[in-house]
Amino acid sequence: MKAIESLKAANREEERLIGELDPHRLPRHIAVIMDGNGRWAQRRHLPRIAGHRAGVAAAREIIETCARMKKINALTLYAFSVENWRRPKTEVDFLMRLLREYLRKELPVIHKNNIRLLVIGRPDQIPDAVSKDIDRAMRTTAENTGMKLVVALNYGARAELVDAFNRILEHIRHNGASQEPVDEQTISENLYTAGLPDPDLLIRTSGEMRVSNFLLWQIAYAEIYVTETLWPDFNRARLFEALIDFQKRERRYGGLSAAPAEEDVPQAVEAGAQGRARH
Numbered sequence: 001m002k003a004i005e006s007l008k009a010a011n012r013e014e015e016r017l018i019g020e021l022d023p024h025r026l027p028r029h030i031a032v033i034m035d036g037n038g039r040w041a042q043r044r045h046l047p048r049i050a051g052h053r054a055g056v057a058a059a060r061e062i063i064e065t066c067a068r069m070k071k072i073n074a075l076t077l078y079a080f081s082v083e084n085w086r087r088p089k090t091e092v093d094f095l096m097r098l099l100r101e102y103l104r105k106e107l108p109v110i111h112k113n114n115i116r117l118l119v120i121g122r123p124d125q126i127p128d129a130v131s132k133d134i135d136r137a138m139r140t141t142a143e144n145t146g147m148k149l150v151v152a153l154n155y156g157a158r159a160e161l162v163d164a165f166n167r168i169l170e171h172i173r174h175n176g177a178s179q180e181p182v183d184e185q186t187i188s189e190n191l192y193t194a195g196l197p198d199p200d201l202l203i204r205t206s207g208e209m210r211v212s213n214f215l216l217w218q219i220a221y222a223e224i225y226v227t228e229t230l231w232p233d234f235n236r237a238r239l240f241e242a243l244i245d246f247q248k249r250e251r252r253y254g255g256l257s258a259a260p261a262e263e264d265v266p267q268a269v270e271a272g273a274q275g276r277a278r279h
């Protein structure tokens with residue numbers, strides 16, 4: 001029960017939803033495509049950047065709530081994709097500034113909550129000032145043992161797979177080919193997410209039925225939850241609804257019955273290079 005006791009309901013709706021949650025069946029890893037900041041702002045006749053600012057506030061609430069639930073090992077947020085560079089420079093610059101501001105302001109809170117920050121994606125193209133703040137936050141939280149907060153920044157799943165294959169090739173160039181063929185575990189271990197369990201639940205806000213080049217390998221068995229709620233409106237209650245929906249699903253992993261033995265669940269091995277998440 002501990003996982004849920006640590007959540008204090010702020011209102012009747014949250015109280016009801018927390019009551020419906022099964023603390024023993026929480027996802028170990030939640031991945032989120034945070035979409036709809038622009039539309040949220042547009043509906044309010046505000047500039048898009050106001051939507052992104054509200055998006056950060058939503059992210060803060062979801063991060064803290066997931067960390068408090070204890071059983072959730074990892075939360076991965078899609079903050080900036082390799083395709084997002086196509087947006088107007090002013091918006092890209094604002095998103096980078098916002099990320100720095102978030103890291104600077106929230107680092108003490110993240111650290112206090114025993115959260116470990118990891119960043120996945122290609123480090124090139126990221127402005128130096130942002131990289132410095134990321135490195136500092138990752139170093140500060142490196143020994144934390146609670147939830148891993150994984151920020152996908154300049155991330156693309158196909159780029160990740162290309163990088164993984166090139167890492168494997170590089171290894172072969174240095175050490176010679178092994179007698180063993182490349183298997184799923186080798187590929188998982190060479191992804192940015194090496195060492196993290198695969199997401200059990202993928203949440204996408206604002207209604208689009210797409211996975212948008214996000215964690216394509218890792219979501220092979222994830223339950224997908226799409227909500228019409230725009231990201232800035234995705235609060236604790238909406239998260240609880242997503243978790244309750246997840247708990248109603250029967251997860252079969254291609255087999256016939258639910259609840260597979262732990263060793264049958266396909267996922268990246270736990271040991272390994274979590275610190276390499278940003279390579």
Ligand code: FPP
Nearest residue numbers: 034035036037038039052055056059079102
């Ligand atoms: C999508 O809205 C959201 C993004 C491009 C990502 C930005 C995310 C944040 C600012 C949240 C903060 C994250 C962290 C890690 C603190 P959109 O602009 O695509 O919306 P639209 O589809 O309505 O135009």
